[in-house]
């Protein structure tokens with residue numbers, strides 16, 4: 636399963652690295668592609684192990700906002 640989330644608050648490559656790291660740390664996440672220009676995170680994950688609420692929480696816990 637794949638999801639694309641709008642991430643607000645990323646301002647530099649460090650932010651991209653942080654968001655990428657926390658998403659990859661979520662159990663069940665296979666692939667992460669975060670774009671600073673597009674202000675979004677594209678995630679491929681195993682729906683049996685995780686879901687958008689957990690991905691969203693990981694991003695928010697890292698200090699960024701996820702647009703609905």
Ligand SMILES: [Cu+2]
Pocket residue numbers: 645646647648649650651
């Ligand atoms: Cu930054």
